[in-house]
Amino acid sequence: MTKKATYSLTIKQLSAIIGDETNFIANFSNAAALLFENLPSINWAGFYLYEPASDELVLGPFQGKVACIRIQLGKGVCGTAFVKKESIFVEDVNQFPGHIACDAASQSEIVVPLVKDGRAIGVLDIDAPITNRFDEIDQKYLEEFVNILLDSSSI
Numbered sequence: 001m002t003k004k005a006t007y008s009l010t011i012k013q014l015s016a017i018i019g020d021e022t023n024f025i026a027n028f029s030n031a032a033a034l035l036f037e038n039l040p041s042i043n044w045a046g047f048y049l050y051e052p053a054s055d056e057l058v059l060g061p062f063q064g065k066v067a068c069i070r071i072q073l074g075k076g077v078c079g080t081a082f083v084k085k086e087s088i089f090v091e092d093v094n095q096f097p098g099h100i101a102c103d104a105a106s107q108s109e110i111v112v113p114l115v116k117d118g119r120a121i122g123v124l125d126i127d128a129p130i131t132n133r134f135d136e137i138d139q140k141y142l143e144e145f146v147n148i149l150l151d152s153s154s155i
Contacts, residue, residue: 003138006038006040007137007145008141009038011144014030018148018152022152027153028153031145032047033063035145039126042126043103043105043106044063044064044102044127045063045064045126046059046060046061046062047114047123047124047125048071048122049114056072057071057073057082060122067102075098077096077099077109081111081112082111082120083120085113087113089110090134091132091134092107092131093107093109093127107128107131108134109126109127111125111126114146121155124142124145
């Protein structure tokens, strides 16, 4: 199956799984599991959510190995994408200044900010154990995936 076909199927599955459910924890949990199961050559998929009290990103629903719990805004790929409100894909995380290595096996990463009503509320983070795993196709479809998820969830 091509990358585009995989994403098209994954997005259809997300819509079917979410249905009329609005609980964001349930929806984000299933979304992380769906990405982890459907996307080839990844080793982590999940969410970091903004916590106003600490002004940090805090680990949310995910699939994969144990992860960093808190990320400072502007730090690493997640904190940078959150502050910029822009998706970032990194071909080789070892070349990203300030990369936060939760899992030494991760070699590339893509982070898509979660922006609802103009307000950044977190990020989708996906890691891969190979370099050059992510590209503009991943970014396009993951941004669509995130928009469907945010439109369906009360957060």
